[in-house]
Amino acid sequence: MxxxxxxxxxxxxxxxxxxxxxxxxxxxxxxxxxxxxxxxxxxxxxxxxxxxxxxxxxxxxxxxxxxxxxxxxxxxxxxxxxxxxxxxxxxxxxxxxxxxxxxxxxxxxxxxxxxxxxxxxxxxxxxxxxxxxxxxxxxxxxxxxxxxxxxxxxxxxxxxxxxxxxxxKKVSIDYEEAVVGVRLPYEELSDTAAVCFTRVGNTDFEENVDAVSGASLMLASGKLTGNAGLLADMIHDIAGCPVKQITLSGQKYPSSYADTVTAGGRELRTQARPEIEPVDIASYDRIILVYPLWWGTIPMPVASFLESNDFSGKTIYLVATQGSSGFGSSLQDVKKLAGGAEVVEALSIYCDDVPKARETLYEWLRSLSGKTP
Ligand SMILES: Cc1cc2nc3c(=O)[nH]c(=O)nc-3n(C[C@H](O)[C@H](O)[C@H](O)COP(=O)(O)O)c2cc1C
Structure with missing residues (x-):
């Protein structure tokens, strides 16, 4: 040649x-x-x-x-x-x-x-x-x-x-590796509860959903887990805060991600307030609100939770997970719905980064507890 x-x-x-x-x-x-x-x-x-x-x-x-x-x-x-x-x-x-x-x-x-x-x-x-x-x-x-x-x-x-x-997209992680690690003294954040909304527990999943776990779901040691759910578990492990789930009492979301996106958009447009199980936060001064960003803001079941509780004198820390939109308009929207609360943007975690977010959460919770090394 x-x-x-x-x-x-x-x-x-x-x-x-x-x-x-x-x-x-x-x-x-x-x-x-x-x-x-x-x-x-x-x-x-x-x-x-x-x-x-x-x-x-x-x-x-x-x-x-x-x-x-x-x-x-x-x-x-x-x-x-x-x-x-x-x-x-x-x-x-x-x-x-x-x-x-x-x-x-x-x-x-x-x-x-x-x-x-x-x-x-x-x-x-x-x-x-x-x-x-x-x-x-x-x-x-x-x-x-x-x-x-x-x-x-x-x-x-x-x-x-x-x-x-x-x-x-199948995400399979080791639950212990992602969630369990160095802890803060639990008494430091004893006035704090995490309140979480996630797809798992609020969706009628089809039998084979773990074969197509999709953008917002993962298999954590074989168990179907949502991104916000995993973040809430990390917060619990790090700081001992109890985790209270926002759970729909009525109709759940559809199994398919695309159908859930449509349903979430419809609820936002109509400002629906889906019925949820009561969440008692009366004895906590600080609430860490963990939620996925839906259509650039909080999912409507989170709005139901905010409207059905008294937040006067409390502080709400926003921990969002999302596919690119940061906090969207959730700060303003939560402020409007949780009258009397101080609302603070804490962390917004990109969905793919959730399994590795423990260290970030640890650093933030340490600053929240006022503890320095
Ligand atoms: C109904 C719906 C709407 C969404 N809207 C947005 C959005 O506006 N911006 C964004 O960055 N991600 C959006 N996402 C992606 C989720 O915020 C992201 O996948 C999140 O990590 C899911 O958390 P989860 O597993 O706890 O449900 C949306 C997801 C759903 C299901």
Whole structure:
């Protein structure tokens, strides 16, 4: 094989690796975070090789612009967009990384990362299509195929990835490892109770739900557990605070995550107050309210709890878990519903980080108990 042919083959292999890694990265729900981060680094290393191999492009891009054919200009624009997109994707990848770059928390927005990954895949498909177009005999067919594949790529990122994430992501953890650890002296927070709302206990789950545990559920040592439920258990283990569950007394939520999202949205729109079992918090001055963010605020059963208790003179600490929205508008909403209470935003924990949140909770509870080392 001569040198030029070898170079061409190497270039083709790198391109195949790039497309394959991009597609595999979209299957995050099946492979989990660590392989995703490692593959991400491999992707950018391969991308760098690709850019070095094609470095001649940088010299040619602005040369003889006026004489360039429109398809060449379009292809160059796509490459420029790809380079920009790649830079932002790398930055957002580092920002959301929890394994390889745990300290780089400057851009913790998984949704933005997914959108940038989607546009990268779509532009990469268009880039492949535009290179083929230049040499293709059947130009119209090439354009049509490139557009179909580009729409397919966008659909994978925008619809298939969230769908897989919600329905197929299996999180299996060791309950003891996640929840049990160093404790604070229990008497320090004896005036504090944790009140928790979570899907588990408030949902009519189908028999096989543990096979598709979804975004908000995990198997903790084989037992189905919700994110907020696990956080409340950690608070109990660290500080000894009793955990009181907000439990629906009427109709429960549907088994499917998507149907629960719809039901939660409907309840928010109609400002429903689902009926709940009584929760007695009279003897506590401080309440740690642990809840998942639903449609950017508290789930409506939490509103039922807040309206059915007297909070005068009490402090409510908000511990939220969410899929990207921080606290949303929960601070303002809880303030409105829990008249007389001081309401404080304490911690908002991204759903995937819940199993590893004990240390964060410990540090916060230690500051709450006024204890210093
Ligand atoms: C009905 C519903 C609405 C949701 N809305 C939001 C939202 O607006 N913003 C967000 O970041 N996450 C949202 N999520 C994701 C949950 O907050 C997240 O998965 C949380 O960790 C679930 O906790 P749980 O297992 O205790 O239910 C929503 C989930 C459900 C079921």
């Amino acid at each position: 001569n040198k030029a042919k070898k170079k061409k083959t190497a270039g083709l292999i790198v391109e195949i690796i790039l497309y394959a890694v991009m597609l595999v990265q979209m299957l995050y729900a099946f492979f989990g975070n660590i392989p995703h981060e490692i593959l991400g680094v491999i992707f950018f290393a391969a991308l760098l090789c690709h850019v070095v191999m094609k470095r001649w492009w940088f010299k040619s891009v602005f040369r003889n612009l006026s004489k360039k054919a429109p398809e060449r200009i379009a292809a160059d624009v796509i490459i420029l967009l790809l380079i920009l997109n790649g830079a932002f994707l790398a930055a957002s990848g580092i920002g959301v990384s929890r394994f390889l770059f745990p300290k780089a928390v400057f851009l913790q927005n998984p949704e933005l990362h997914r959108v940038l990954a989607t546009s990268m895949l779509t532009l990469a498909v268009l880039h492949g299509g535009s290179s083929m177009y230049i040499h293709a005999k059947k130009k119209k067919l090439t354009v049509l195929l490139a557009l179909i594949f580009a729409v397919g790529a966008a659909a994978i990122g925008l619809f298939l990835v969230p769908y897989l994430d919600r329905h197929f």
